[in-house]
Amino acid sequence: MNLSQHLIIAPILIPLVTGALLLLIDERQRTAKALVGLGSTLLLFVVALGLFRFAASIDGPDAAQQGVYLLGNWAAPFGIVLVVDRLSALMLMLSSTLAIAALIFALARWHTAGAHFHSLYQFLLMGLNGAFLTGDLFNLFVFFEVMLAASYGLLLHGSGLLRVKAGLHYIAVNLAAALLFLIGVSLIYGVTGTLNMADLAVRVSTVGPEQRMLLEAGAGILGVAFLIKAGMWPLNFWLPPAYTAASAPVAGIFAIMSKVGIYVVLRLSLLVFGHDSSPSSGFGLHVLLIGGLATIAFGAIGVLASQALGRLAGFSVLVSSGTLLTAIGMGNVGITTGALFYLASSTLTISAFFMLIELVERGQDAGASVLAVTMEAYGDADPDEEEQEGDLGFAMPGTMAVLGICFAACGILLAGLPPLSGFVAKFAMLSAMLNPIGGDTTAAVPGFVWFVVFLVILSGLSALIAMTRSGIRTFWASMEGTEPRVLVIEVAPVFLLIAATLYLTVQAGPVMRFMDDTTRALSAPQQYIEAVFNARRAGVPGTEVQP
Structure with a gap:
């Protein structure tokens, strides 16, 4: 194995070892714990970047020999296999970028608000990275549970x-999702006799008609577990309250x-149920389509109805x-x-928005939002309004100007307005x-597609209205408030994530080509299957297992 292949396990080992080490450091040594946690997260980003470049270079006849790590040889x-391809490398880059930004933000004050913050943070990263890298359903369940715990x-x-x-509701819902996950995995294993994703993709087309209903039932139950986590309507009522209640770096x-x-829905739908020759080809796609449209509508209504910025951000997650x-x-x-481009852009934006909200609300009076809503609804006029008509406005404090620019950028990104990503x-x-499809310009666009286009545009309009309303109320309305005290390490992460979206905008061409290569590789799963089965054991030449 070369160094790049050994790096595949590093995104799991680094946070695992760091989290365990941090448990041994006394909680009173906060600076030491912060430095160790930050160093580990920076190293994780470097590894993720290396794997991203490695995955982008995988191509040609040698692709089947790369990107697979055999644990225990x-x-x-x-x-157990770990697999890095373009999709998993993309998700690793996103999680490591968000991890750096959120941790830097937390170092201002949140990491001292409770015990074992840094250890929990590292174990969360371990679960996330393991879920993106694992090549079998059982270990997906293991990493899923580590992440949730x-x-x-x-x-x-x-x-x-x-x-x-909100935390107790969150725990109850996710424990139910974990139970469904286990039931679905058990049914799939009972029918196919395997939990390896590549092996499952081969065996699913050989399942007989008498067993296919049980297989699809297991896949459906497994899908429900992940759709709960993804926030699909009507399984998403827990998400806005939980994300709103979380501290800013945790929500980030x-x-x-x-x-x-x-990620899991996309991976399994194209790998396991993407074969045209399989009777289960396209299984569940109509459910995803209908559920996705309902989620967009529900999220857009929630965005318009939200008066608190935290709930607006929570419902924006549902729209995404x-x-x-x-x-x-x-x-x-x-x-x-x-959609992959949108996944990267919206995730970076929403994370930045969650952290920005705390900074914006820090200088607001506790009753300002309620008073602003009352005035907006009932048109309460200022008694000195006529005397103020000649005023030219007021000088916005420097901190609020910086926060206002960041807020405007988040609004443009969430609404999907040009020129940003x-x-x-x-x-x-x-x-x-x-x-x-196929370039036939005479073919009519189906009616439901027009409805999808309308709903996507409408969701952007709802975000624009809500963000404009909140921005005016926060930055321009004549409410009594104080200029918030904001540290550089609190603003810097927000700038970092917005800068990442600017990079996506400037480099839209190369990024879109990468996303296109990722989609085409996912749509042709034979390369993934061959890479897993042809991975050679170290020191044992010629040990390929033919699928």
Whole structure:
């Protein structure tokens, strides 16, 4: 094995070892724990970047010999395999980028608000990275549970009545999802006799008619577990309260957790149920399409109805998930390419927005939002309004100006307005929806596609209205408030994530080509299957297992 292949296990080992080491350091040594945690997260980003470059270079006849790590030197499907391809490398880059930003933000004050924050944070990263890299369903369940266990502690971090209430609901819902996960995996194993994803993709087409119903029932139950995590309607009522109640840095890293469900659904739908020759080809796509549209509608209504910025961000997560599920459900390569671009852009934006909200609300009076809503609804006029007509305005404090620029950028990104990456992503998806397959310009666009286009545009309009209303109320309304005290390490992570979206905008061409290569590789799963089965055991030449 070369160094790049050994790096595949590093995103799991680094946070695992760091989290265990941090448990041995006394809680009073906060600076030491912070430095160790930050160093580990920076190293994780470097490794993720290396794996991203490695995955982008995988091509040609040698592709089947790269990107697979055999744990314990056992060949698939008997041993545990870790697989890095373009999709998993993309998710690793996203999670490591968000991890750095959220951790830096937490170092201002949140990491001292409770015990074992840094250990829980590292274990969360371990679960996330393991879920993206694993090549079998059983270990997906293991990493899923590690991720959830750490998220329980992080959501409750900082205590408070609302946080504990939302945390208990979050725990109950996710325990139910874990139970469904286990039931679904058990049914699939009972029918196929394997949990290795590559082996499952081969065996699913050989399942007889008498067993196929049981297989699809297991896949459906497994899908429900991940759709709960992705936030698909009507399984998403827990998400806005939980994400709103979480502390700002925790909500920032939670932005990637809903995408774990999206990742697994996309991976399994194309790998296991993407074969045209299989009777189960396209299984569940219509459910994803209908559920995604319902989620977009529900999220858009929630965005318009939200008066608190935290709930607005929580419902924006649902709009993002609904858009991605709809794109997957349409089963079009071009739409999926745009959806991957949208996944990266929306995840970065929502994470930055969650952290920005705390900074913006820090200087607001506790009753200002309520008073602003009352004035907006009943038109309460200022008694000195006539005297103030000649005023030219007021000088906005410097801190509020910086926060206002960041807020405006988040609003443009969430609404999908030009010229930022949110617009590029939505334009790519809508263009693929409206362009006929095969280039036949005489073919009529189906009616439901027009409805999808309308709903996606409407969700962007709802975000624009809500963000404009909140921005005016926060930055321009004449409410009494104080200029918030904001540290550089609190603003820097927000700038970092917004800068990442700017990079996506400037480099839209190369990034879109990478997303297109990713989609085409997912749509041709034979390369993934061959890579897993042809992975050679170290020191044992010629040990390939033919699928």
